[in-house]
Amino acid sequence: MKRLSLIVTVTAVLISSFTFSHAATNKIGGGTITFVGYVYEPLCEVTVSNSEQINLECYRNGKxxxxxxxxxxxxxxxxxxxxxxxxxxxxxxxxxxTYD
Known part of the structure; x- marks a missing residue:
């Protein structure tokens, strides 16, 4: 029984080592990543100060x-x-x- 267990263990180690060595030699030459959805811009920040002045700050096009x-x-x-x-x-x- 011990001998059978030893043979199974050695076989499993050999198979896994072949699998890992094969995976290490595979190189990916390129590919395409595709996503579907929307890219949203953040809402503007509105600040009303001293009941008379309004400040509007928006982040658009990287600015x-x-x-x-x-x-x-x-x-x-x-x-x-x-x-x-x-x-x-x-x-x-x-x-x-209102945001357009």
Whole structure:
């Protein structure tokens, strides 16, 4: 029984060593990686300071873009990717930010 166990163990070691040596000599010459999905850009960071000034900071195309305006002139902050509106709704100031 011990002899059979020894033969099985030696055979398993030999087979695994051949497998590992074969895997080590295989080289990958190239290939293609494909993924499906969307790449999203982060949302803009909006800061309202002292109830009169709005700061808009967006990260687009590898750059941080920062714009500053008064709340009443918030439309000046609008650009190709974000639309900013300020209005009064039920006597309360409302700031609407829409991403395109």
């Amino acid at each position: 941080n873009l920062t714009k500053t305006s008064s709340l009443k002139n918030a439309k000046q902050l609008s650009s190709d990717y974000v639309k900013v509106e300020y209005n009064q709704f039920n006597n309360k100031p409302t700031l609407n930010i």
